[in-house]
Amino acid sequence: MSDNNMPKKNPLSMQIDLSKFEKATEEEKRQQDVMSESSTFFKDSMKKLFKNPLAIFSIIVLVAIILVIIFAPMVVPYGYSEILKVNGVRDKTAMNLGPFQFSENEQKYMAETGIKLFPHIFGTDELSRDYFIRVVYGTRVSLAVGFFASIIVLIIGVLYGSISGYAGGRIDLIMMRIVDVIYSLPDMLVIILLSVVLKEVLNDSNGIIAKLGTNMVSIFIVFGLLYWVGMARLVRGQILSVKENEYVLAAKSIGAKPGRIIWKHILPNCLSVIIITTALQIPSAIFTESFLSFIGLGVAAPMPSLGSLANTAREGIQSYPYKLFFPALTICLIVLALNLLGDGLRDALDPKLKK
């Protein structure tokens, strides 16, 4: 054997002579690492989303609002329906205080005992309740309604749409005619009628419904009855195009059941449309809830919502205009942030949809 264990080679052969090679230095090796890690569709879209300054702004706003509504009730020593008391006695001077003001009784109490009371950050309302904590609870209610209403819409819409789209034929035709009819119902009229009825009917019942508040339940029912049709149409349209793909045929040929095909193969491919629609559904649900609360059909007193707070503030706007400011600003901020986030999600998940 010759040196470096190579077989004897013909001068004309193309065989590589390993001895002439140089080993790569560490630096040169590192240059090969510039190739990025493998990325999934979701990671990719999230990267795009976080490059969008408006989306980041809205995420920050939403996180800030959510942190406040979670932690403020733990810090602030007042309840949302609690009438202010000084030393155990009802404080009659604490009505309609301005932001960061103390009532006469509270000032006297603090001067006498030296205890510092928690400030009324937004002042107090016409029934001597701390306004800040009411706005916080109102935001909780509005966000919760928006979120759960969208979940209801999501579940019903996706179920209905995927069954209709996958089944096709006569079933699809009948299911879509029903959707057409519900779609053309004037939503505000039906919402007002239904929420009046449900409010009265559910009032007699008790148990979970009574705990949640009948109006809250009726808002959910109304959403569950009316607003899923948009989602159902979208999902059906998506499924109609996705189900023609070869992998669906392949799944069918090895005997997968329709439920599994829809869940495992079709729905993941419709995910971006579903996410975008749900994100944009939340602000519209918050709008509807605040509208209903504003005309007195929303959540029941003393539980506040941003709409009912705005309505109460409207009645006293001549004397205390700043009271409209807090709930109104909160609604606007939430809706604006959610709209921008929805737009950002749409751009990140599905650039084709930008219309």
Add this chain to the structure above:
Amino acid sequence: MAKYFVKRVLLAIVTIFIITVIAFFTMNAIPGGPFNSEKASSPQVKAALEARYNLDKPLLEQYVIYVQGLFHGDMGISTKTGRDIAQTILESFKVSATVGGMAAAIAIVCGIVFGSIAALKRNTVIDRIIVFLSTLATAVPSFVLATILLYVFSMKLGWFQVWSADSHNYVLPVIALSLYPMSYITRLTKTSMLDALGQDYVRTAKAKGVSQVLVIFKHALRNALIPVITYVGPMIASILTGSMVVESIFTLGGLGSKFVTSITNRDYPMIMGTTIFLAVLMVGMNLISDLVYKLVDPRITFD
């Protein structure tokens, strides 16, 4: 085309029928009737009043009687005021239609103009300002906007008088109603205009030497307006019903507020009357905008 037309009209009729059923039976499901409060002094009076309005009959029969009356053009008499429903609705609709019509016209015209400007001046300061303001405006609920306008311009500055029997100032309610649809149309027009400007036929027109103005108005705008048309029909309908809150804040006494008060009064004929009137209006608007949409865009096929 004819088949599609017939199908849509039939669907509209079915929808209106379903709405009458929903309205009639939900309204009767609300506990309490029109004569449960102060009006009926004794059980006999109450029974007599209920007999007069056919409320003593079974529910289904009441519905049939009502629909029969409807086909004869009779919407009944209000149980609250004793006045003719059709007349009351027409009177209050005049107010709603005036305010809503103005708001819709302003929203459409301004929205298309601003949207086109934003698309043509893409990525300039003007575009940014328009996009910023229209995004902001879609986040403000109409009742907040209406209250702020009323407070600032009527109460504080005194520029516009508060609505009363002899002072009809439409400016503030129209602004409050038109801002949201206006910004929506602006955004819609902008995106579809950008889409149209990037199309081949616009480039061809430019290459042929067609003037800039003609390209914009004849080639781009006409095509960009197609998505706007689909929005305008439902928008007019929602301005007319969504105006309930704005109407009650400005105390206009329009159709929307009549509907809400009729529910609280359990004024059955009035609830039915306003519901049917508004439903016909809305379903009709949707139908018209759908049909116009198909007419102006020959690329859409009829199924």
